[in-house]
Amino acid sequence: MTDSSPNGLLVVDKPAGWTSHDVVGWLRKLLGTKKIGHAGTLDPMATGVLVVGVGKGTRLLTYLVGLDKTYTATIRLGQATNTDDSTGQITFLAEPGVVTGLSAELIGQAVAQLTGPIMQVPSAVSAIKVDGQRAYARVRAGEKIELEPRSVTVHRFDVLQHNRPPSCHPAHREAVSQDPDTASASHATPTGESQRMPALMPLADAALMLFQPRHLASTQVNALTHGRFIEATPDLVGSKDCPVAGISPDGQLVALLADKDGQTRPLVVFA
Numbered sequence: 332m333t334d335s336s337p338n339g340l341l342v343v344d345k346p347a348g349w350t351s352h353d354v355v356g357w358l359r360k361l362l363g364t365k366k367i368g369h370a371g372t373l374d375p376m377a378t379g380v381l382v383v384g385v386g387k388g389t390r391l392l393t394y395l396v397g398l399d400k401t402y403t404a405t406i407r408l409g410q411a412t413n414t415d416d417s418t419g420q421i422t423f424l425a426e427p428g429v430v431t432g433l434s435a436e437l438i439g440q441a442v443a444q445l446t447g448p449i450m451q452v453p454s455a456v457s458a459i460k461v462d463g464q465r466a467y468a469r470v471r472a473g474e475k476i477e478l479e480p481r482s483v484t485v486h487r488f489d490v491l492q493h494n495r496p497p498s499c500h501p502a503h504r505e506a507v508s509q510d511p512d513t514a515s516a517s518h519a520t521p522t523g524e525s526q527r528m529p530a531l532m533p534l535a536d537a538a539l540m541l542f543q544p545r546h547l548a549s550t551q552v553n554a555l556t557h558g559r560f561i562e563a564t565p566d567l568v569g570s571k572d573c574p575v576a577g578i579s580p581d582g583q584l585v586a587l588l589a590d591k592d593g594q595t596r597p598l599v600v601f602a
Contacts, residue, residue: 337362338386338601339531343520345373345381351458354381361529370395372458374467376416379403385531390599394541394574394587399486408433411501414470415454435493446488450480534584534601538576543567545575545588545595552579555586556602560594574598 343354351372358367368389370382384392409430412419453459455476456467466476520529538544551561555577569575574587575595579602586597 336364336366336386337531339384339388339533340391340537341383341385341388341520341529341531343381343383345378347376347378350375351381354383358383358385358529368392371400374416374456374458376418387601388531388534388537390601391534391537391541403491408501414456414467416456419456435490438490438493442488442490446485448482448484451483452480453478535576535578535582538584538587539578542569542574542576542587544578545569547577547579547585549580551577552585552602555588555597556600558597558600560596563590563593563595569595571598 341358343358345351345354351369355367355369359365362385364386366386366389368384370384370392373379373381382392382395384390384395407417409425409427410421411423413422414420453466455470455478457465457478459466459478461469461476461478466478470476545564545567547555547561554561567575569587569589571589574589577585577588577597579585583602585602586600588595589598590596
């Protein structure tokens with residue numbers, strides 16, 4: 332019996348106002364399958380790339396969550412809100428002269444302090460769970476949430492433009508978009524604009540964007556799909572954290588592979 336269920340990855344261009352859960356619900360109805368997940372929650376106000384796994388593609392999401400991402404944001408200096416973004420209530424306003432007196436050099440120094448390995452306190456309206464509930468839900472219900480700082484690495488922090496409006500009133504996010512390195516918003520599927528079947532990225536194509544390939548013989552494919560080990564290759568070593576993509580003779584993703592003691596074992600089987 333052939334499995335006709337959709338499998339693969341989908342890059343979705345999430346609009347403002349949609350939650351990541353909204354995107355998953357929309358795709359479940361459109362694709363006719365419940366087996367859908369995503370590689371990291373985006374705030375409702377955020378726009379941009381949301382990587383979605385469909386069917387067997389959900390098994391790849393674990394390896395996508397920790398990848399580097401690129402964000403573009405507009406930041407208003409001198410104004411703070413209780414949600415750290417433009418949707419919340421204003422809790423602080425600096426004197427206009429303080430903001431207009433900020434030089435490009437001072438801003439550059441502040442940016443430098445936020446670059447590299449740093450301890451970062453997540454936004455209170457993040458999707459992090461606190462006692463079983465999302466932090467943003469508790470904040471919007473009126474609770475005061477303080478999250479523990481986390482170790483992150485900011486590889487680059489570029490100030491693309493610096494405006495000084497007359498009424499310019501630390502900073503909150505006006506808007507933010509996300510673009511993981513493995514996907515581009517320019518190739519993303521817009522939500523809600525079409526009820527046509529979106530084009531899924533095949534499992535093999537997605538895996539080859541993430542991992543080195545190991546091209547398998549038919550006998551090796553048969554062994555791996557039955558959970559058996561095969562002989563390792565000295566020039567291509569996979570691990571639990573950085574596996575190798577096992578590719579069949581006809582170009583299909585068979586399994587993610589890891590090596591130990593001269594043998595290769597399947598971590599996740601797709602065939």
